[in-house]
Amino acid sequence: MIYKQREMTGELRLLHALDRRLTLSPKDRKNYLHLLKGLKGERRFDKLLNNLKCDHIQIHDLLLEHNGTVFQIDTLLITKEKVFVYEVKNYQGEFFFDQERFFKVPRQEIMNPLHQIGRSAPALTQLLRKHGYNLPIQFHVVFVNPEFTLFHAEQNTPIILPTQISDHLRMLNGFGSKLNQTHKHLAEKLIELHLKESPYQNRPEYEYDEVKKGVVCGGCGLMAVEVKGRKVYCKHCNWVENLNTATVGLIKEYQLLFPDKKVTVSAIDDWCDSLISLKSISRILGQHFTRKGNLRWSYYE
16 A cells, blocks of 8 residues: 655756756756656656555655654555665666775766665664654665666675565565554654655756746647647647646646746746636636735735
């Protein structure tokens, strides 16, 4: 059972929206592709977990804090006997360990993923103990890309290689007992403690005037749409979307990119490059957002 679905992080949502409306700097573009590849790897692992037959709870993308330490968990699995925590990596190519340092062949050093769980493991353990949960916790780094190769890994390290994932899932399926209320309360507590935004999120620098205005296709991501009645049509990929759905997404994108700007009918008219009528914008704002202020000073949240 999935208690918390996987979603784009705030940083990735921001970069994804910007990438469709301006040319990202080389640094931001590299970060965007890195985060996007990581998300694809996590979703690959999610699909594998969906085949589990044992009674369990899945929680994805947890951001937690304990004693001033903020730490992120890609996937947390609650079973009858213990809690499994996975740091998911979508690395591709040949890698090796050398004296606790992690390299991509020939010798490009990158952050050792074992160090990442080394930081989160004690913080999560202490956090759960603080709230009265004493289930054993097992941490793993799981490499999901089938084109990943690792040399010189010591035995008994908490690493799951692509060829070992199936065996690990079979081991999990050996936990046949049903979960009880304690397990469900633990899941609810973790979701309650989840932080919605990371205090360390990187935010690119950009101005309103340099961001392209218009309606982005929900299929191909291009600005090649036209509005006919209460439908939005893409001239490039033939994507069709309900006008209400497309407009709500457009408004939320505006809020994401410009959180300090007020959402008004005229602001959204400018944001969509007047592709959506003022009447439709006003109607959709009234249906899906809360109106603040009066008359000409009114805005929506």
